[in-house]
Amino acid sequence: MGAAPPSGVMLMPELASAAMLRPNEKAVQVWRAGLEQDHYDPEEGEHGTFNLNGVLIATDQRLIFVQEKGLFGKSYRALESIEYREIANWKLGQTIRVRSLRVDVAQGRDRHKVFNNILEADPMTLNTLAPWTLDQVKQLLGRLKSAAP
Numbered sequence: 660m661g662a663a664p665p666s667g668v669m670l671m672p673e674l675a676s677a678a679m680l681r682p683n684e685k686a687v688q689v690w691r692a693g694l695e696q697d698h699y700d701p702e703e704g705e706h707g708t709f710n711l712n713g714v715l716i717a718t719d720q721r722l723i724f725v726q727e728k729g730l731f732g733k734s735y736r737a738l739e740s741i742e743y744r745e746i747a748n749w750k751l752g753q754t755i756r757v758r759s760l761r762v763d764v765a766q767g768r769d770r771h772k773v774f775n776n777i778l779e780a781d782p783m784t785l786n787t788l789a790p791w792t793l794d795q796v797k798q799l800l801g802r803l804k805s806a807a808p
Contacts, residue, residue, distance in 0.1 A: 690714065715774050724774065
């Protein structure tokens with residue numbers, strides 16, 4: 660079927676700067692999301708997870724997670740960059756209205772990434788938008804992965 664990848668969107672300048680897009684790399688979709696992180700408290704001997712709040716950007720080449728900090732003076736810092744060609748598998752899930760994306764990378768130390776509470780966001784304001792259907796998101800990610808270099 661070979662559908663062309665979707666056209667690019669303009670990111671707000673602070674987000675674009677933090678994402679460090681490559682020459683000719685285009686942002687295609689933006690989601691507000693949480694990146695699940697493991698937590699271990701040696702004093703209590705407890706394991707658990709917590710979420711880092713941020714923005715998940717799908718470009719025509721990779722997925723980029725940018726952490727968002729601050730209530731009024733926002734700051735952005737790229738924490739993850741996953742090339743589509745490195746993705747061995749992914750699973751998009753939804754419980755009631757809460758969506759998550761698990762990405763399994765083919766090699767490396769941290770092979771599983773989980774992005775929680777995925778909500779479509781306006782790329783210039785980061786305000787949440789009307790949610791896409793699960794099928795729309797799956798189709799977009801599938802097209803991006805198959806079209807990536």
